[in-house]
Structure formats: C-alpha cells, structure tokens
Amino acid sequence: MQTPVIIMGASGRMGSTLTRLAREGEGVSLAGVVEREDRQEGLEHLGCPVEADLDKLLPQCPGAAIIDFTAPEVSLGTARTAARFGNPVVVGTTGLNKEQVAQLTVLAEKNPVFWAPNMSIGVNALCKVLPLLTEILGAAYDLEISEIHHRHKKDAPSGTALKLAQVLAEARGWDLDKVAAYCREGIIGARPDEEIGVQTLRGGDVVGDHTAYFFGPGERIEVTHRAHSRDTFASGALRAAAWLSGQKPGRLYAMADMFA
Numbered sequence: 001m002q003t004p005v006i007i008m009g010a011s012g013r014m015g016s017t018l019t020r021l022a023r024e025g026e027g028v029s030l031a032g033v034v035e036r037e038d039r040q041e042g043l044e045h046l047g048c049p050v051e052a053d054l055d056k057l058l059p060q061c062p063g064a065a066i067i068d069f070t071a072p073e074v075s076l077g078t079a080r081t082a083a084r085f086g087n088p089v090v091v092g093t094t095g096l097n098k099e100q101v102a103q104l105t106v107l108a109e110k111n112p113v114f115w116a117p118n119m120s121i122g123v124n125a126l127c128k129v130l131p132l133l134t135e136i137l138g139a140a141y142d143l144e145i146s147e148i149h150h151r152h153k154k155d156a157p158s159g160t161a162l163k164l165a166q167v168l169a170e171a172r173g174w175d176l177d178k179v180a181a182y183c184r185e186g187i188i189g190a191r192p193d194e195e196i197g198v199q200t201l202r203g204g205d206v207v208g209d210h211t212a213y214f215f216g217p218g219e220r221i222e223v224t225h226r227a228h229s230r231d232t233f234a235s236g237a238l239r240a241a242a243w244l245s246g247q248k249p250g251r252l253y254a255m256a257d258m259f260a
C-alpha cells in the first residue's frame with residue numbers, strides 16, 4: 001500500500017530532495033506540497049496540488065502524512081494544523097528550543113508526531129555504537145564532537161551534533177547542559193574531566209559531517225559520519241512517514257522507535 005505524503009517547504013534543499021524521491025519511490029506517493037508563495041516557481045511540474053497554506057491542502061489529501069523540513073516555528077505550526085485535521089506529521093527541522101520540543105511532545109499525545117534531528121540510517125547506527133565505545137574505553141578518554149555543514153545552515157551546533165553529545169553524556173551518566181562546551185576562547189585553562197566539547201565549522205556545500213572523538217593516553221579514536229547526499233535524510237523521512245501512518249499517538253516518536 002502506498003502512503004500519500006505532503007511535503008512542506010518543497011523548494012528547499014531538503015524539500016526538493018523529498019519531492020524527487022517521493023515521486024520515484026515505492027511505498028509513498030506525492031499527494032501535495034506547501035511552499036511560500038514567493039518560492040513556488042517550478043512546483044507546478046510536480047503534478048500535485050501546490051498551496052502556500054497547509055490548511056487549504058489538507059482537505060484535499062485526507063490521511064496523508066506530512067513531512068516538514070523547514071524552520072522551528074513553521075514546523076510547530078505544521079504540527080498544530082496536522083493535529084486539527086488528524087494527519088500524522090514527520091518533522092526533520094533542527095534548532096528547536098526546549099520549549100518547542102515540549103510543545104511537539106504535547107501534540108504527540110493526541111496525534112502521531114515523529115521528530116528526528118538526523119534521519120540517516122548511518123547516524124542512527126552511530127548512536128547505538130557510541131555508548132559501547134564510551135563504556136569500553138572508560139573514564140580516561142576525553143569526549144569531543146565536531147560538525148561541518150554548508151555555509152547556509154541556520155542553526156549551530158547541528159541537531160545531530162547535539163544528539164551525539166547527548167548520547168555520549170548519557171553513556172557517562174552526565175547532564176549535557178552542565179558538561180557541554182560549545183565555545184572555547186582565551187585562557188581557558190586545563191580541560192575539565194567532565195566536559196564534552198561540541199565544535200562547529202561552516203563552509204561551502206558540505207551536506208553534513210560529524211565526528212566523535214575519544215582522546216586517550218597515547219591514542220585517539222575518531223568515528224566519522226559523512227553525508228554525501230541529502231537523499232540519505234530524505235529516504236529516512238519517507239520511510240518514517242510510511243511507518244508513522246500505522247502508529248497510534250501517545251508520545252513523540254524518534255528514529256529508535258522505527259528500528260525497535
């Protein structure tokens with residue numbers, strides 16, 4: 001059975017990748033797209049309804065799963081509208097603050113909502129491997145994360161870097177808010193033992209690189225994930241949309257739920 005999907009922000013870097021894969025892909029069909037009026041040029045070739053307002057599209061696409069990779073406020077609005085119409089919604093947007101994540105969590109109690117800062121299989125495999133490495137290497141190893149993205153990315157550090165840092169912090173039993181070092185400058189003194197550095201580089205057209213470092217006595221391990229193409233995130237999101245359509249609401253779903 002094919003899951004009809006609606007793509008929010010269809011002219012964006014992720015939105016255009018999603019529409020291409022949704023049209024090519026098995027298991028999903030493109031039911032409609034939403035994009036700001038000033039960015040709709042060329043979308044008529046998609047052969048599906050194009051709207052600037054999700055409210056106007058949803059009555060034309062009952063049961064469609066909505067996929068939103070836009071901006072935090074827009075994605076929250078999408079989740080609220082989806083809840084009114086009863087459509088499942090997959091959010092890939094990063095840079096949400098704690099309050100915005102809390103609002104998504106509340107909406108997820110009554111309507112199926114999925115949120116993941118990284119939809120690639122590789123990064124989610126990395127999330128499973130990092131706690132094991134942390135445990136085997138032990139407390140003598142200093143933990144650091146670095147990330148590189150294209151020059152247009154709006155939020156920093158990336159949602160994926162924060163997720164990886166969270167995974168490392170949990171593996172050590174630390175509170176990330178207390179141990180994260182997002183910036184180092186000046187006479188900073190020796191590195192505390194209980195610290196996870198998260199450093200950001202921006203430039204060019206890098207799709208997304210993340211490295212977790214384990215610096216130990218006389219050696220270090222670097223585990224790197226490089227996204228070569230946005231297709232990896234888009235195919236994960238389309239898979240999540242098909243999966244979410246069969247789920248009941250109750251809590252905010254994430255990638256780990258899909259692979260459970």
Ligand code: NAD
Binds near residue numbers: 012036052093
């Ligand atoms: P982008 O700026 O290229 O695209 C955003 C699109 O949303 C634009 O086309 C814009 O016009 C549109 N938009 C803005 N307001 C809108 C509205 N009210 N209604 C409809 N459309 C609207 O950005 P991008 O590079 O595609 O990234 C989008 C988000 O996805 C970012 O938060 C990014 O970090 C995140 N992202 C997540 C993953 C993941 O795996 N979860 C992967 C890549 C990017």
